Amino acid sequence: MRRSPVFRDGRPAPTAPAGLAPADVVVILFVVIVVLLFVVMGLTRARESARLTICQNNLAQIGKALAYYDDAYRGLLWVGSPIGVDGSLADSPPGPLRAMLETLGVASFLGLDPDGSNLPGLRAPTPEAIPVAGFLCPSDATAIDGRFASPVSYRAATGGDREGTDGAFAIGRPTNLAEVERRDGASFTAAFAERLVGNGREEDAPENYFIADQLATRPIGRPSPPQGGPWRGDAGSTWAPADYRYTLYNHADPPASPVSSVSRDGRSAVMSASSAHIRGVNLLMLDGSAKVVATSISPVVWQAYGTVGAEAPPSTADPSELAVPDSTPPPRN
Template sequence: MTQILKARPSKKGFTLIELLVVIAIIAILIALLLPAVQQAREAARRTQCKNNLKQLGLALHNYHDVYNGFCLGMGGTRWNGDFTGNWGRLNGLVPLLPYVEQANLYSQISSPLAGGPINGTWPAMGPEPWITDYRPWRTQVAGFLCPSDEKPDQSWNGGRRPIAKTNYGFCYGDSIAFNGDGEGNAWTPTRGLFSPYKSYGFSDCTDGSSNTLLMAELCRTSGGNLILGGTASNISGMNTDPTRCLAAISTTDRQTFANGVTLQGWSGDAWCDSNQSMSGFNTVLGPNSPRCALDGWDGSWGIYSAQSRHTGGVQVLLGDGSCTFVSENIDAGTKNAAEVRGGKSPYGIWGAMGTRNGGEVINQ
């Protein structure tokens, strides 16, 4: 009788070596693909950030068409006691609300709002911009945030205020102590297109709108002693020698402030607050340089540099409505030069971009 032998199925699987080889190949592929994925995500975030600035540029132009000038760098209602007015301390983002599809929020602010401590209402145009019980100040406008920055934290954690945030600030020119708020230097206006209690327009921009900054990015604090988002306080003499601000940087880690430097979390911390430390910048030190204040008050003058978490520079909005990326290595002129009241900026191309009428010629 003939027997038919059937082949037994092989039970052989991957050997340990083969399995390790497969795992190694997968790990290599992941290592190769992950940076590309991260770069693609950052490119998308950077594009969104640029679009945010473009929308703000369109809003500023529409506002200018209506009022024949840009919004005040600082303005508002008189203060006659707690909760009676906003202390004249609202920035340009507030009047721009109707032009960025936030008419409802602006309506809440511009009219008396129920729930306040005086006769049950809040005053028209709101109370002081640090009053946390006032709902509009806590309302976060998505278009005011750069998606590459830290997630907004409306808590007292790390010195932050429970107020909505911003990543975009107004240009005060190359002014340091001459910041227009009256502290120490009377009411000397800034040299940028934004200044406290004064409106400038295209007619004042004799340097040309395509050469003059309107806005740029700001970083919000992530805690710790990082330069991005932090502000060194109690730094004196910067108006005569801006390198005093640079001296606050650590000598061992150029991304952080030195140990012992008193730090504040003001940058972008309150979207509505007009203090330059909160929602402004000047063009003294180049992009991503430190931000430094004369003292521990958020209204003090200082060097408030534009900052971004996009690698290598910051995105800016120019007077003609265009947006561009400015390298952190842009010519910033003589770093230890004293600020000036008129004429050409001593702070190179970056300083010239900040002034509205310095008479500089910028070769792009």
């Protein structure tokens, strides 16, 4: 039989436990779980940070295309009046992104230099009814899950009101970067922003919108109240037409507004920016910078971002800066 160890003076020496006590097992499991949670949280943050960067790069690339377009065609894109919600999309004017793709003769803006020096090497047919590289935010699961044929995450800003009368892409009111810089500053004027793609179901949801016979006015900063339907889940389902349902937005309501709506005639809307990013909504300014805007931003500041600014007195306005953009493409290199 094995004898227990003793000291020289005869006292019994302590012995190591034969196994872990239940309390020890609980402590070890707790430590392991905590470590795993921190690892998972770190991976989640890293992945979201990467998605945020990709989204900002997409917007920045659109900004480069805008800079070249403005220089080559003496102005920003002219946006035609949207059609009614019951009309055929075949009769709709082209959306801003589609118009730029077709005019520049490319399939994507990715890789385009602001001065267009590498444009000849990027020439390709404009895609039809398919997703376009650089048009989708990787954080919006609905945008990338394939439920729509040609979804888009980025929309052009029409103004600070519901009719889209005073923005960079105000309906039927062409402008250019020089005019924007003179009146309001390109770094303070929104060009494009994120907007979540609809979920494909006709239901009340923040990413969807409802059809309104009439849009009532409301004070700045007070989101539009929930309404009845009919609700539609096809928001952002195509990048082709100029339409508040798909490619246009305004700053009439704060970002991440829980309710969106489009008038039946299609010419006014409560359609703000929204995002799946944790930090806020990505916004492309007309100086080409893309930045995160917190959803808690002051409604007054948000609305100001959506407008070009007050008109300059006629005596100081430069008529050459108010020229309608030339519809004739420059010679191809």
